[in-house]
Amino acid sequence: MVSVTLDGVTKRFGDVVAxxxxxxxxxxxxxxxxxxxxxxxxxxxxxxxxxxINPDSGDVLFDGVSVLDKPPKDRNIGFVxxxxxxxPHMTAFENIAFGLETRNWEKQRIKTRVLExxxxxxxxxxLDRYPRELSVGQQQRVAIARALAPNPNVLLLxxxxxxxxxNLRDELKLEIKKVQEKLKTTMIYVTxxxxxxxxxxxxxxxxxxxxxxxxxxxxxxxxSPKNRFVVDFLQVTNxxxxxxxxxxxxxxxxxxxxSTFRILLRKPMQIxxxxxxxxxxxxxxxxxxxxNQLFDNIFxxxxxxxxxxxxxxxxxxxxxxxxxxxxTTSKNYLPKLKSxxxxxxxxxSSTVSILQNS
Amino acid sequence: MxxxxxIFIFLSFSxxxxxxxxxxxxxxxxxxxxxxxxxxxxxxxxxxxGTLEQRVITFTVYQAFLSTLLTLALGLPxxxxxxxxxxxxxxxxxxxxxxxxxxPSIVVALGFLLVFGPYGYINQFLMWLLGFDKxxxxxxxxxxxxxxxxxxxxxxxxxxxxxxxxxxxxxxEEAAEILGGTGFYKFRKVILPQIINAILSSALLTYIxxxxxxxxxxxxxxxxYRTIEVHIYSLYKVFLSPHLASALAVLQxxxxxxxxxxxxxxxxxxxxxxxxxxxERYLTRKVFSSYRELLSKKGLGIxxxxxxxxxxxxxPLSSVFVTSLWDIGSKQFxxxxxxxxxEPRLSEYLGTSxxxxxxxxxxxxxxxxxxxxxxxxxxxxxIVRYKWPGKSFYSALILLPLGVSxxxxxxxxxxxxxxxxxxxYNEWLFILIAHVxxxxxxxxxxxxxxxxxxxPDLLDASQSLGASKFITFFxxxxxxxxxxxxxxxxxxxxxxxxxxxxxxxxxPPEFSxxxxxxxxxxxxxxxTVASAMGSILIIISMTAFILLRYIGKKGIxxxx
Numbered sequence: 058m059v060s061v062t063l064d065g066v067t068k069r070f071g072d073v074v075a076x077x078x079x080x081x082x083x084x085x086x087x088x089x090x091x092x093x094x095x096x097x098x099x100x101x102x103x104x105x106x107x108x109x110i111n112p113d114s115g116d117v118l119f120d121g122v123s124v125l126d127k128p129p130k131d132r133n134i135g136f137v138x139x140x141x142x143x144x145p146h147m148t149a150f151e152n153i154a155f156g157l158e159t160r161n162w163e164k165q166r167i168k169t170r171v172l173e174x175x176x177x178x179x180x181x182x183x184l185d186r187y188p189r190e191l192s193v194g195q196q197q198r199v200a201i202a203r204a205l206a207p208n209p210n211v212l213l214l215x216x217x218x219x220x221x222x223x224n225l226r227d228e229l230k231l232e233i234k235k236v237q238e239k240l241k242t243t244m245i246y247v248t249x250x251x252x253x254x255x256x257x258x259x260x261x262x263x264x265x266x267x268x269x270x271x272x273x274x275x276x277x278x279x280x281s282p283k284n285r286f287v288v289d290f291l292q293v294t295n296x297x298x299x300x301x302x303x304x305x306x307x308x309x310x311x312x313x314x315x316s317t318f319r320i321l322l323r324k325p326m327q328i329x330x331x332x333x334x335x336x337x338x339x340x341x342x343x344x345x346x347x348x349n350q351l352f353d354n355i356f357x358x359x360x361x362x363x364x365x366x367x368x369x370x371x372x373x374x375x376x377x378x379x380x381x382x383x384x385t386t387s388k389n390y391l392p393k394l395k396s397x398x399x400x401x402x403x404x405x406s407s408t409v410s411i412l413q414n415s
Numbered sequence: 416m417x418x419x420x421x422i423f424i425f426l427s428f429s430x431x432x433x434x435x436x437x438x439x440x441x442x443x444x445x446x447x448x449x450x451x452x453x454x455x456x457x458x459x460x461x462x463x464x465g466t467l468e469q470r471v472i473t474f475t476v477y478q479a480f481l482s483t484l485l486t487l488a489l490g491l492p493x494x495x496x497x498x499x500x501x502x503x504x505x506x507x508x509x510x511x512x513x514x515x516x517x518x519p520s521i522v523v524a525l526g527f528l529l530v531f532g533p534y535g536y537i538n539q540f541l542m543w544l545l546g547f548d549k550x551x552x553x554x555x556x557x558x559x560x561x562x563x564x565x566x567x568x569x570x571x572x573x574x575x576x577x578x579x580x581x582x583x584x585x586x587x588e589e590a591a592e593i594l595g596g597t598g599f600y601k602f603r604k605v606i607l608p609q610i611i612n613a614i615l616s617s618a619l620l621t622y623i624x625x626x627x628x629x630x631x632x633x634x635x636x637x638x639x640y641r642t643i644e645v646h647i648y649s650l651y652k653v654f655l656s657p658h659l660a661s662a663l664a665v666l667q668x669x670x671x672x673x674x675x676x677x678x679x680x681x682x683x684x685x686x687x688x689x690x691x692x693x694x695e696r697y698l699t700r701k702v703f704s705s706y707r708e709l710l711s712k713k714g715l716g717i718x719x720x721x722x723x724x725x726x727x728x729x730x731p732l733s734s735v736f737v738t739s740l741w742d743i744g745s746k747q748f749x750x751x752x753x754x755x756x757x758e759p760r761l762s763e764y765l766g767t768s769x770x771x772x773x774x775x776x777x778x779x780x781x782x783x784x785x786x787x788x789x790x791x792x793x794x795x796x797x798i799v800r801y802k803w804p805g806k807s808f809y810s811a812l813i814l815l816p817l818g819v820s821x822x823x824x825x826x827x828x829x830x831x832x833x834x835x836x837x838x839x840y841n842e843w844l845f846i847l848i849a850h851v852x853x854x855x856x857x858x859x860x861x862x863x864x865x866x867x868x869x870x871p872d873l874l875d876a877s878q879s880l881g882a883s884k885f886i887t888f889f890x891x892x893x894x895x896x897x898x899x900x901x902x903x904x905x906x907x908x909x910x911x912x913x914x915x916x917x918x919x920x921x922x923p924p925e926f927s928x929x930x931x932x933x934x935x936x937x938x939x940x941x942x943t944v945a946s947a948m949g950s951i952l953i954i955i956s957m958t959a960f961i962l963l964r965y966i967g968k969k970g971i972x973x974x975x
Contacts, residue, residue, distance in 0.1 A: 128592075129592050129593045130594075130595045130596075130597055134593060135593070136593045139586070142584050142587045142589070142590045143587075143590075144587060144590075144605055145688075146609060155591070155594050159595030159596045159600065200590075207594065
């Protein structure tokens with residue numbers, strides 16, 4: 058396995074800039090997720106790493122060596138396709154063996170290797186079946202085994218779970234994660250699904266319109282999103298912009314359209330400066346008791362929609378012209394909450410995150 | 416959908432029985448029974464042992480084989496190019512390639528004669544270049560036949576094979592590449608297994624078409640070459656032996672139906688395979704956008720293939736137009752071709768006026784459209800919308816006319832009905848019966864296709880909103896299937912106006928059609944008049960073709 062580095066990769070399709078100076082590194086044995094909405098350039102990035110398309114400028118390096126002059130077959134990569142793309146006229150065994158046959162492996166060695174992978178993915182009893190005789194989940198397992206069979210330098214996965222039912226997704230997701238931890242193969246994984254990215258990735262690269270928005274671990278991204286796009290993508294929603302009125306002892310008082318909030322600032326900032334901070338939906342508390350010192354910020358929200366989701370409840374509302382989203386596990390309010398009613402919402406000054414590029 | 420079977424099934428049954436199965440039965444009877452009703456095998460034995468017949472049968476098999484090979488050799492590169500590449504002019508080329516679907520075969524034969532024949536344009540040019548006064552390049556009739564057959568069937572190969580090829584998910588090709596299978600290895604291991612059934616089906620279909628070829632062979636083969644189809648014609652018309660003609664027709668029917676059986680089997684495999692593949696290609700194909708790419712090896716390959724195709728497809732057609740205004744003998748511009756064609760004056764070659772044959776053609780085509788649509792809609796409805804015991808048998812019965820040659824059909828009709836005095840005095844009805852039998856399966860196919868595409872939920876939705884069956888049919892269903900009906904009508908029209916074999920067999924002089932008169936003018940080497948008539952026929956057919964493209968935007972492949 059290798060480390061994969063993209064260095065200022067730019068790609069245009071006609072007038073459209075698909076990728077603009079994209080740079081990141083997938084280290085040895087790491088699972089990096091490329092995350093973003095459709096059309097953000099994540100698939101293009103993957104296809105450039107694979108060698109199906111060449112960048113207009115920038116470089117792709119495997120262990121520090123450029124691979125741009127190599128065709129896909131010489132890069133020794135595995136690729137798992139969104140459409141699964143099993144050879145329909147070959148059995149599961151023949152599919153997995155394909156890449157070994159092109160490398161002229163001996164028959165016995167091929168057999169051993171195919172069985173080894175089949176066991177890993179629990180498909181060893183299905184090897185003589187044709188793709189059409191397999192469920193979608195089994196098909197994708199065969200496809201991943203096929204990609205891994207020749208011991209690729211890096212495994213590229215293009216939305217590998219999107220063809221699957223929701224239940225199967227979680228199952229296969231865990232399996233991919235387990236296999237990755239076992240084999241320590243470098244993987245680059247493309248998805249538009251936030252939860253999928255968070256649960257599987259060691260490192261996440263968020264893309265939008267062909268530009269990298271933020272790179273970091275799931276925790277880093279969730280607790281210190283860099284900009285509005287990431288905040289929106291994380292569905293945090295609760296974003297307040299105001300002016301710093303006072304600053305003393307790590308705490309600042311912010312004026313947001315006439316309402317004041319007290320927030321924790323780790324770095325001193327100039328009074329009068331504009332600032333945007335966010336409060337994650339699970340940190341907003343409905344109807345806090347005034348006695349509770351934890352919630353030193355309270356505002357009044359107009360409820361717009363209440364959505365019972367089983368384990369938790371989602372309340373959408375408005376404060377001034379800002380959209381508010383609250384997630385709560387407390388179900389006491391469910392019968393009482395109605396759209397149009399006003400309710401107090403509180404949050405603690407210490408749960409706030411400041412947008413770096415606000 | 417379980418519904419009560421409507422009364423008009425009897426209409427469909429009785430038409431088929433009376434005008435198709437009864438005539439075919441007559442042929443069977445003629446082949447195995449003497450005129451005084453004694454069972455005999457002597458006609459069959461005579462056909463099998465006759466030296467001339469043996470030569471004819473061998474030649475038919477042989478030329479069909481060569482035609483199929485040539486068609487595959489010229490068509491498969493096209494299928495590859497159309498499936499894998501995008502380039503400027505692709506749509507034009509695609510349209511060009513579909514032209515033969517509606518072009519009358521007699522016009523094609525004329526075109527090939529004018530380009531490649533002994534006094535054709537290639538020879539004219541070579542004679543002028545080398546200063547000879549005799550034709551330089553005498554192409555054997557067989558070569559002309561093979562070229563014309565290829566012209567006709569290349570579209571079949573391209574259409575069928577590229578339909579399968581385009582369904583292969585590009586990710587599958589990429590998966591092969593990334594695993595190390597590139598170039599020919601990829602083609603052999605990954606692509607070919609997925610299109611081989613389509614290739615085989617298109618080859619079988621080409622074989623069947625060329626095996627039953629009549630017009631091309633009788634026009635281009637001269638006295639030297641004749642297929643079974645041509646020989647049946649002359650056994651009846653020249654040797655005046657209906658029994659031998661019937662025996663040979665039975666033999667031909669046996670072979671063609673066997674081939675047709677294998678063809679339907681192979682089509683089943685194609686359909687099965689295509690269901691496995693994905694239908695939408697989510698990636699764009701390789702595009703030739705710059706001149707540099709055009710000048711690459713691949714670019715030049717595509718370019719030269721397009722040029723060959725262009726010459727093969729446009730050359731013969733344009734020479735028909737040129738010759739309609741150009742006297743080959745005197746090398747002068749002339750209008751006599753059109754004058755002759757449009758004058759209502761008796762022609763010694765036709766036994767009627769050439770203008771009359773134009774009127775006849777339009778007359779038969781119009782009636783064929785009407786009857787084909789009526790019969791086609793009824794049949795399509797019976798197959799698509801109703802479930803009933805014996806439906807699969809019925810489906811097989813109605814498909815059979817497709818596997819029977821025009822000459823066999825004509826022979827059967829004339830033997831079955833000539834003795835009835837009503838038909839004796841109304842011989843033109845024979846032609847109409849034959850044309851409808853040839854045209855209606857196409858109308859039915861088009862209508863059935865569009866019927867199948869109507870979402871049954873729409874009909875239920877309409878009725879749930881309170882519409883009666885009657886309202887539902889006229890306001891919901893009919894508007895949805897009308898394009899299919901129009902396409903079917905145009906197909907029937909094109910089939911009728913281009914039909915020659917049955918018409919030549921059946922028509923008394925005053926009811927002969929444009930195709931027949933073109934053939935007769937070619938026989939007496941009146942190329943200018945033949946070309947004038949041919950040009951008019953091309954224009955009529957091309958109009959139909961353009962309408963087809965316009966209405967059935969999705970392509971004509973659905974027709975067969």
